Every structure is written in C-alpha cells, then in structure tokens.
Amino acid sequence: MEGLQKLWLETGIANFEPGQLVMMAVGLLLLYLAIVRKFEPLLLLPIGFGAVLANIPNAGFTEEGGLLYYIYHVGIETGVFPLLIFMGVGALTDFGALIANPRMLLLGAAAQFGIFATLFGAILLNTIPGFDFTLADASAIAIIGGADGPTAIFLASKLAPDLLGAIAVAAYSYMALVPIIQPPIMKALTSKEEREIQMEQLRPVSKREKILFPIAVLGLTILFLPAATPLVGMFCLGNLMRESGVVDRLSKTAQNELINAVTIFLGLAVGSKLSADKFLTVETLGILALGAVAFAIGTASGVLMAKLMSRLSGGKINPLIGAAGVSAVPMAARVVNKVGLESNPHNFLLMHAMGPNVAGVLGSAVAAGVLLSWVG
Amino acid sequence: MEGLQKLWLETGIANFEPGQLVMMAVGLLLLYLAIVRKFEPLLLLPIGFGAVLANIPNAGFTEEGGLLYYIYHVGIETGVFPLLIFMGVGALTDFGALIANPRMLLLGAAAQFGIFATLFGAILLNTIPGFDFTLADASAIAIIGGADGPTAIFLASKLAPDLLGAIAVAAYSYMALVPIIQPPIMKALTSKEEREIQMEQLRPVSKREKILFPIAVLGLTILFLPAATPLVGMFCLGNLMRESGVVDRLSKTAQNELINAVTIFLGLAVGSKLSADKFLTVETLGILALGAVAFAIGTASGVLMAKLMSRLSGGKINPLIGAAGVSAVPMAARVVNKVGLESNPHNFLLMHAMGPNVAGVLGSAVAAGVLLSWVG
Amino acid sequence: MEGLQKLWLETGIANFEPGQLVMMAVGLLLLYLAIVRKFEPLLLLPIGFGAVLANIPNAGFTEEGGLLYYIYHVGIETGVFPLLIFMGVGALTDFGALIANPRMLLLGAAAQFGIFATLFGAILLNTIPGFDFTLADASAIAIIGGADGPTAIFLASKLAPDLLGAIAVAAYSYMALVPIIQPPIMKALTSKEEREIQMEQLRPVSKREKILFPIAVLGLTILFLPAATPLVGMFCLGNLMRESGVVDRLSKTAQNELINAVTIFLGLAVGSKLSADKFLTVETLGILALGAVAFAIGTASGVLMAKLMSRLSGGKINPLIGAAGVSAVPMAARVVNKVGLESNPHNFLLMHAMGPNVAGVLGSAVAAGVLLSWVG
C-alpha cells in the first residue's frame, strides 16, 4: 500500500494547481475550435495540444530537458520557425493577381492602419489600472491586426516573449473569425451599388515578371527597411524558388514537408507559452479586445481606401476588395467573393481580391519592419 | 616513403583495437539480420551501420565534433527522437479494433507482467558475481519486455544511458524474433479447442469515438500518471492529427518524412552506443538473456489472461489473441493469425488481435511511466 | 518629421558600405547564373540568395541571433549538412556501371591529379606578393578539382573556413561550366580515331553485388583511410539503404525531402560566407584561377589515363570517358557522350562514362581523406 501511495503522490490529481486546470480547458477549447469548428486547424490543433501538455503537473514539458522547452528555444526564441514558415508560404503564394494590378498594394497598405491604431489603443489601455504595456508590448499586440500568424509570432518573440502565447492565440483565432468579423463592417461602409461593381478581367502575367517580383520586393526592403528583411527575405526566397522553375525539388519540399514539420513544432512551442501565470492575466483580456479592434479597423480602413480608389478610377473598383487587404489569405478574399455574390450573383471577385490579399501579407511584414526598427 | 609511412600510421589497420573489430562484426551481423533476414530492417540497418561507424579508429564519429556525437546529443540525450517517432507511430495507428472491443486493454495490461517480472529478475541476477544492476538499470532492461522500440530507447536514455545500445539492440532483435519466440509458448498454454474458437465480427466505430479516444487516453494519463505523458502525449498527438481529419497535411508528414528522417538518425545514434567498452561486457549477456525471458513471460501472461477472459465470457474469446498484448505491432497480431489458422483454416484472428496489439503499446507506455515515476 | 528621420537612419541606403554592394552584385550574378543560365541552380540559387541576405546592412543575418548565423553554426561548422547531402547523393547513385567494369576506378583515380597538382600550384602562388596560403588553405582550394560540392564544403569547413565561400562558389561554378571547360581539352588530347572507338555493352549486375559494393568501399576506407570515413561512410549508408531494398521508406526520404531541405540550408549558409572582407580579396582571384586550372588538369589526366588504358586493352576503351573521372555527376558523363556523338553519331558513351563518373566521386572523397589525414 505504501508503494501505491508513492505513485499516488506523483499523480496529476494530487498535484494539479487551479491555473493549470483552467489552461487545460483553454487548450481543449482550442482543440474544439480546430477540430469541430475547423478554425485554422493547422495551427490551433498543435497550439491547443501544446497548451494541454505544457500544463500537466510533474511532466516537465516546459522545464529544461523537456520536449517543449527544447522546441521553443531552438525554434521560436531564435526566430527560425516563423521564418521557415514564411519561406514556405512564399513558395505557396502566387503573386500573379497583384502583378497584374499593382495598385492593389495601396489596399494592403491601408489595411495596416489596423496595426498602428491598435498600437495607440494598447498604450491608451494603460490608463486603466492593471495594464502596463510598454511600447514593445504594444507593438507586438498591434501586429495581430496584420492578420498574419508567422509575422505575429516572429515579432512577439523579439519584442514581448511573455505575451507570445496570448498574441498567437488571438491572431489565429481572429483569422479564423474573419468570415464573422468582416461582412458587417464591409456592408456598413459600402452602398449596394458599390458592392455590385464588376471588375475587368486581369491581364495575364509573364513568367519573367513573376521571377523578378520577389527580387524587386527584396531590393526595396533592403534599401528602405532592412529590419523587415528577415521576414520579407525568407518570403521572397520561397517565392523565387517557386517562380524560377529551376529548383522545383526545393520549392516542393519548402511547400510541403518542411512547412508541415515546422508547423507542428511551431504550434506546440506556441502552446507551451500558454501557462497560467502568463495567460490568466488582465493583459490577455486586453490583448483579445485589442485584437478584435485591430481586425475591425484594418478591415474598415481597407474598405475606405478601396472606396476612394473606386471614386478616383471612375467606378472600376469594387470597394469590397479593400477588406482583403488585411491578409488572412485566402479567407479574406473568399469573404469578399461571398459578400460580392450576395449583391450580384454574377459578380465573382475572388481573383480581384487575391491582389489586395497577398498585398496585405507584404504590408504587415513592412509594418513589422517599421515596428522592429523603431522599437527593437 | 616517409610520406607514405605518415599516412600508414593513420590507417585503420595500424590503429585497430580488438574490441573495435568485434563491435564491427556485431554491426555487420545486425546489417546481415536486417538485409538478408529482414529483421526489423528500418531500425537494425541504421543501428548496425552506426555501430560500424562508431568503432572506426581515428575517425572520431562519437567524439565531440563527430557526426554521431551531435546526433546522439541532440536527439537521444534530449529524448526528442523517440518522442517524434512515437508521434509518427501514433499517426500511423488505427485504434478502431480496440475501441470496438475495449476489454482487449486487459490483455495489453497482462502482457506487461513480462516487464515487471524481468525487473525482479534483473535484480536477482545481481546474486551472480559480475552483475551489479541498480534499480534504474533493471527498469531500463525490463522495458525490453514491452516490445516497443521507442519506449525502450526513451526509458534507457533517461535511466541507464550506458546500457542504451545493448537494450535497443535486444529490444529490436527480439521484436524481430516474435514469430519464433511466441508460437511454442502459445501452443503450450492453450488446448486445440481453445485455439479453434471463432470470434464475433467487430462493430464499426464512429469517427467521433476515434477522435475522442486519444484525448481520453491523454486525459487519464494526465490524471493518474504524468510521468508517462511525454510518451503517451506525443502518441496521442499523432493519433489525434490522424483521426481529426482537419490536419491531413501535418498527419501525412508525421507518418512519412518526419518519422523516416528521425528513424535514420535514431538508428545511427543508437548504433553509436555500441562501443566495445559498453557492449562487450557480461551485463550485455545478462540483458540479452533477460530480454528473451521478458518476451516469453509477457507472451505467457497475455495468453493466460486471455484464457481467463475466455472462460468468463463463456468461450467467446480465443486465448491466442492474448499473445498480441506484448505489442510488437503488427508482427504479434500476425503470429496470432497464423497460429489460429493452423488450428482452423477458416479462423481469421488478425483484426481481433489488433486490439490487444495496440493495447500493448499503451500498456508498455504506462509501465514506462510507472517505472519513471518510481525510479526516475 | 523627426520620426521619419529616425526610420531613415535605419534604412539600407543610409548604411550601405561599398563592399556590401559589390557582394550583393555577386549574389545577384549567382542568381542570374542559376535561374537564367541554369548553372547548378539547386545550389547556386540558395547560395546567391544567401549572399544577398548576408550583406544587408543592419539586418544581422550573420550576427549572433541571425538566421544565417544559426544555420551556419548548426550545419556547416559541425560538418553535418555536407554529410547529409552525401548520404542523399549515395541514395541517389547507381553504381551498376562501375561494378560491371571496375577498371574505370583507375580513371576516377587519375583525375584526382587535378587536386594534388592544384595544391602544389596554390603553394607556388605564395611566391606572388599578396598570397599567403597555408598547406591547409591550399588543400581546401585544391579540392575544387574534385568537382564535388559537398566534399569541397566539408573539407573547407574543416581546413579553411575563411575561404569556404570562395571555394564553394568556385566549385559549383566550375561544375556548371564543365560543358565549356572540358570539350577543348578532350579533343586536344585524343585523335579522331580514338574518339570513334565503340565500347562493348556492359554486363548486367546482380542485386547482391550492388548491396555488397558500399560495404566493400566502406571496409577498405576503414582499413586504409579512416579520415575519409565521414564522407565515404555517409555516402555508403545512403547507397546501402538504396540497394538493400529493405528500407525503401528511409531511402526515399534521404533522396528527396531530407536532401532538399538540407540543400536549401546548406546553400544559404555557404552564401552567408560571401562577405566583402572574406571574398573581395586577392585570394579569391587566386582561388578562381586555381579552380579553373584544377578542372583542366583533372580532365587532362583523366583522358591521358584513359588513352593509356585504351592502348593496353587493345583499343577497347574510348579515351574520352577519362574526362568523366573528375565527377561532376552526371554533367561530365553527358559531355563525354556529346563529344563522342560528334565523332561518331552512333557512338553512345553515356553508360560507359557513368562508371568513371561515379568513380570520380569516390576518388575525390579518398583524396579528401588523404588531405585531412595529412593536414588536419
């Protein structure tokens, strides 16, 4: 009996702290969202599972020698994992629609107002007792408005590692909620006539333009914003491997096995940051609130910019596509398409929304570079 | 000529120690077993090759700066490689047969008696001069009876790294020998009538049960045996990725490229532990003997438990399937099927044996958790 | 405005050093060669991109904490990446042609004269003011003549890490230039009659020979040249996985995803060594010149050896195949085939040239072992 008691003292039941139970519930909630609701399952499933593992008493996953400890230190603290994901996303991205209509980049720029307004909002929250965000914290939180997971994780790992878990969870959750958050804002800011505007078919884009595009993007980033080159550089490397057509072996691996393996590890490592003492704080509530605001502002500023461009172009641009400027590829573009079809069943905006959509990825990487070079 | 002499002094011929030659022969034997006899080639080929490389004089594979040194320290000492393999095996395992007939878990439990009896046996060996196993050593040796490679390597790397090479080699060798070791024991403990028992077809299992199963397993492990959560947790992560159906990309990578790459490295690193001073000892002989005993006892206790269950159920269970409880998936289940067919050419037990077979994997992970939380 | 100025001070424009601009141009040149000219794109694309990234001011790619810093230290400094590539190349190589006609190994031996003559040449360069190559430097440079990328990178990382960038770039560039460098030398050293010699069809090779071949190669290397066992050993492991037929899963991963992922990282890490202070030196000019000489001498000595063998065999050997002894698989064999067809449109030498071609890989690994055991 003494022996069984010895084992009993090691059980989870005998060692649970309340915070761990709550965080496990959070982890299970994320698993539920991923599996049943199909919210960004590629990330939320490993994050949720990582959160469960990290909060097991006496298991030591996040202590030195534990699996999640190693994965976090090797992949997140160094920034390597988000950069490899970015390389893979670059290899998966087709910039054709944006090259055919480069003005769409302005929509990707406008939507970043969600980031910078949220930064101001995060500092403003400091007026409420209990909040004490530094400028670095505020920057890391604001990037949620960029609607781009690896960018958010990369920036948070550099500027506010303690907030990483909450920021990553908020970023992926809101990205999954795009179909719910965006449509009311889109409809409130546009008239029915505007939503019915049909756009001209995009011109075909040559292979040479597609090859030169990532080089041009990287060149400008080098000249004007070196702080963004880790993100933009790896993204452009992936895209160049894809478009050059001479290294299909490498491009295929970057798009598949490499990004898949890194996604598993990245998710687990992010989940390992969901510990009670870091997550069950009033800051997390603030982050969740700010994240929602960031998304809403980004969507609104994208749509408003598209309205302006629509007017200036004499009504050739459907202002709905501005909403795709937040990135959240390709969900935001699909939402645009869906809202467009509701107004006019023959109006397929998907291809037109892909331009601002991928522009939003570049826009938030540029915004991340600005924040890094200002704060970092 | 002086120059050639300088080179000569660096040759293997001029520097071989007898122990290295013997260990190379062991490595070549493992390669022979893997390639010609097809004994667990996925592991024994890299282990055998690693043993050859590790024993080359003046090559420095296992010294600081050498390839095998790095692989061992990064992957085995940290426990990362066996855990990744376990994730992959989880993603490869279908628990349908076990969920349809959960009583089979009792067979997976009974077969673990092989582990605990061997632990006692290992301590008993200390009565013979030359043996001096600690409780940690004995635990690491006993886990061979679990018939599960990654579990054995994980436990040995934590409890008895010096014995890792011998334990891993014994574990995989005996797993390969299952078709030779098990049938006589199975026949000795069952009557012809028992072996002829036909079992009812298994009910179909819903997707929801398959998704909830890994979560339930992990939940119980968290509550009662946190020390087993590294192994069980990664196994359940892999299985959840498989069954959830929402992350097929990740599941596919975990089942293929990731587990393959890690298998190569794991095998090489285990092989690098086959050095003369660690392997050419009387302890190794003891480990090999104990490993055989562990397998035999595990098989016997599984069959006896199945006999008991057969009686209690009024003859609805064929006691042969108890032998599959040792794990050694899927070899043990196939052996059950084969022995069953010998008694009754229409009696296909394969599906029925898959339940105890995967139960054995869980059983030995649980046993490993008990050992870790007692000894570790 | 003050804020914009703060950002301006961080731009690349405000921080560029002239050397960085030149090195970026070098990187872009490599990208051009890879993408437009299709010169060894699998390596030159990542190397060129790495060179661009490494020379961005204020981006910190190669400083502690930067992506390229980590990749270099983890993969190149340890020697792990070139060895994994070698394992993959081993898994991709079919030694059938060589086993059918083992005399071809002499051509692989003769072509290594390019290496040792260049070593002497590199030391001779020290007579020119500005050059000060040590024997280790000279050895690392000379291996360019081996026409084998991973071997060159492995040796340079051990013997002359400062010269690694220039050596790797020279090695891959000249390998890509094989179709331009070799034909004039081949034609100058052979008569039209010799080039028209048709060779007998090769005998079929049994599976058992193919399995035993890598074991025999490793065995001889262990006995006579342990310093070459890291390279030769990993190569033979890959080849054994391929030919054994019992670990197709592992072999497939080694040939595809693993070698692809490592190639991306290896290329980036090599590119990160293309910094102005290391590359824009008179030594680099010397390395480029010596590399060209090494290739030319290797080609010539291969052809001359083949001429000798042709005479001794009574005209059964076409001396052109000697040129394939430099390795540069399979480019050199194709060049042989093309030059052969120019003399005799029915003379297909491709299969016959594959023997010396893969022999050249072994030959330069052996030469690397000699250099390592002499100098290292």
Place this chain on the structure above:
Amino acid sequence: MMDLTELLVEAATLMGVGMIAVFCFLSLLIVAVMGLAKVAPPIADIAEPKPASPKSTQPANNAAVVAAISAAVQQYRKAK
C-alpha cells in the same frame, strides 16, 4: 548503495505496485472507452462524414492550403 535484499524487496514491491497500476489504469480506460461509445452515435456518424469531408476537412483559413492544392494541380498537369 542498497544491499541486495533491500533491492529485491523493492523490486518485488515495484512488480506488485506496477502491475496493479497498469491494470487499474487500463481498466479505467475501458470504462472511458465504453463511455465514448455512448457519447458518439456510431452509425449516423459513420454514414455522415464521407460526403462532408471533401469540402470541409481542410477549411483552408490560410494561404497554404489553397496554394498547395493549386500547386499540386499544376504539378499534376505538368507531369502528364
């Protein structure tokens, strides 16, 4: 360290405790799995997911999935 008798006693204890723990644990799991069978209506669930999965298994909230599919299609076409 310990002398042999103590070790043997501890090993015997561990043998007993270990087997009890393993049986208890797996028995609890039997109960849990039986519970699962009640939670999940087996047949409806089996019939249902098949048609749904092509559309919904991969909700593709991010670029990777869509792009992966299009890339695969392209490669497939090239391969033909």
Place this chain on the structure above:
Amino acid sequence: MMDLTELLVEAATLMGVGMIAVFCFLSLLIVAVMGLAKVAPPIADIAEPKPASPKSTQPANNAAVVAAISAAVQQYRKAK
C-alpha cells in the same frame, strides 16, 4: 520608465510615421512592378515556357536530379 503622456505621444508619432512608411514603401513597389511589366514582354513569355519546361526546368547539372528521376521511374515500375 516613460510616463504615460510621453508614451502616448510616441505611439501617436509611430502611428503617423508607420502609416507614411508603409504607404511610401508600397507605392514604390507599385512603381517597381509597373516597371517590371515594361521589362518583360508578357505574351510571348507566357506562350513559350510550357513546352520548354519538361526539358529545361531541371538542368540536372549534378547527380541528384538524374538519379532522382531514374529512381522515381524504378519505383513507379515496382509499384505497378
């Protein structure tokens, strides 16, 4: 550290500067992409690459590519 007012001022500055920087940057990129369209003759280029690619995408200057193809062919044959 800083007091709140200072922080707010800095955040407001960063808001302005950041948006200006993002717009300037992406505007420059618009100019650059428009430049690309002039450098590259769109239609000829689109028609051309398809037939060329099977031969030239993978120049296979090293063993890997050729061997990979032959290995794939072998596996394909085995698989049949």
Place this chain on the structure above:
Amino acid sequence: MMDLTELLVEAATLMGVGMIAVFCFLSLLIVAVMGLAKVAPPIADIAEPKPASPKSTQPANNAAVVAAISAAVQQYRKAK
C-alpha cells in the same frame, strides 16, 4: 610559419604520396569489386528478386509499415 621552400617540398611530397594513395586505394577497390562478381551469381540473382520483392522487401515487423499502407490506401480512396 614554414618558409616557402619547405612548403613547396611538402606540397610536392603530398602530391606524390596523395596520388599513390589514391591509386593504391582504388586499385584495391578494383580487386574487391572483382571479388564481389565471383561471390554473387549475377544472372540467377537478377531474375529472382523482382517477383519476391512485392511481398518481402518490407517485412513490416513494426506497425509503421502496415499502417502506412492502409493510410495511403485510405488517402487514395478519399482523393478519388
């Protein structure tokens, strides 16, 4: 360090020794490969393995292989 003459002498020595070593090594390998040809009966072996391989190449003594195949089959069916 060393002066140039010494270095040149050493380089020349290494040139000679290295080429001798390379030739000796590869000559030994020729002998070894010729020995292999005698050990292995070429033709029987070539004819034999093909039919055997589907069954025996992957003996699948562990779960991975069987499960991988069933998983692949499932994916293939889903993909159809």
